[in-house]
Amino acid sequence: MGNTFLNLALLIIFQFSIRPTFSMKLTTILTDQSALLALKNHVYDPENVLETNWSSSTHVCNWFRVSCGSRHHRVTALNLSGLGLVGTLPPSLGNLSFLSLLSITNNSFHGRLPVQLSNLRRLKHLSFGNNSFSGEIPSWLGSLTELRSLFLNHNNLNGVIPFSLGNLSKLEIWTLSGNQLFGSIPSSIFNISSLQKMDLSNNMLSGSIPPVSRDLLSIELINFNINNLTGHLSKDMF
Template sequence: MAAVTNVTTDQFALLALKEHIKHDPSNLLANNWSTTSSVCSWIGVACGVRNRRVTALNISYLGLTGTIPPQLGNLSFLAVLAIRNNSFFGSLPEELSHLRGLKYFDFRFNNFHIEIPSWFVSLPRLQHLLLKHNSFVGKIPETIGYLSLLQELDLSDNQLSGTIPSSIFNISSLEILDFSGNQLSGSFPSIAFNMPSLFVIDLSDNGLSGGLPSNIFNYLPSLKFLFLSGNMLDGEIPSTLSKCNRWNLYPYR
C-alpha cells in the first residue's frame, strides 16, 4: 500500500532542506520558512491552485550553501526544481528519482563534484536538464538518451570525459544540446534519426577528433547554431549543410 502524502509531507521535505542549509547570507529561509505560515507562502515555493501541494521550488540566486536531503524526493507534485547560482555540494540523492512529474531541473552554477547519476532516466516527463558549471566528473550516462520528452540538455563547463553517447541523438524532441567546456573525446556521433526540433549544438572546447559524418545534416532540418571550435576535428564540412535552415545558420564559432 502506497504511503499517503499531503501538504504536511511537503512541509517536512522543505524543512529538511532548510536543515541542510549551512549558510543563508540573507536569512531568507531561516526567517521565512516557518511552520507558523503555509508552505505555499514561503519564498521560492509555489503550490497548485486546487490541491495546494508544492509544484515548484525555485531558490536560485540566494547565495545558499548546503546539501540536498533525500526528503526532497517526497515532493510528489513537484514539476520545477531550481537551485541555480548557489553553492550546493555533496550528492544528488537517488530519492529525487521519485519526482515522476518533474519537468524542469536546474542545478546550474553549484559545486557538485560528482558523477552525473543514472537515475535521471526515472523522470519520464523531464523537459529541461540543466547542470552547467558544477565540476561534474566521469562519463555522460547513456540513459539520458532515454528521456523522450527532453528539450534542453545543458552539461557545459564541467569535467566530463569519455565519448558522447549516441543515444542522445535519438531524442526527437531535443532543441538545445550544450556539452561545451568539458573533456569529451572521440568522434562526433553519427545521427541516424530525424531530429526536427534541434536548433543548437554546442560541443566547443572539448577534445573531439576526426571528421563530421557525411550525412549529419540530413537529420537536422532546424539547425541554426553549430559550435565546434576548440576541438581537434579535421576534414571537410559535409555538403549536406545546405539542407539546414541556411539563412540563420552559424556553423562555427
C-alpha cells in the same frame, strides 16, 4: 431498536472509513513542509531569506519561492535560484512528489545528488547550474521521463554521460557544459526527437560524434566546443 442499532453501526463504519483519507491528506501536506524544512536545515543562508520566510506558523504554499497546485494543494515548484545558499540537498527532497520545477541555479550547493530525487517523477524542469555538485552524473536521471529541461552546467561533475539519459524522450533543452566529463557521447542522446538545444562544451569528451537522427528537425543549437571529439555535424543531417 433494530433501526437504531443499524444506524449506529453505519455511523461507526463511516467514521472509520473517512479517517484514513483525512490522515493521508494531512500527512502529504506535512510531508512537503517537512521536506522543505529539512532543506532549510541543510544550508547556510547568508541573507536569512529562508529563516525569515519559511516558518511552520504559515502555510507552506505561502512560503517564499514555493508554489502549489490549485487541485491537490501540494508543492509543485521550488525556485531558490540566486540566493547565495551554501549546503547540500537532503534526501527528503525526494518526498516532494508533485514537484514539476526545481531550480537552485547560482548558489553553492555541493556534494552528490541524492538518489531520492529519482522519486520526482512529475519533474519537468531541473536546473542545478552554477553550483559545486561533484561525483558522476547519476544514471537514475534517465527515470525522470517527464523532463523538458535539464541544466547541470558549471559544476564539478565528472565521469561519463549515462546512456540512460536517452530515455528522456520529452527533453527539449539540455546542458552539461563546464564540467569534467570524459568518454564518448552516448548515441542514445541523438534519438531524442524533441531536443532543441544541447550544450556539452568545456568538458573532456572524446571519441567521434555519433550520427544525428534526421528526426532532430527542430534542433536550434548543438555546442561541442572545447572537447577532444573527432568528426563534425553535417548540415545535411537535418
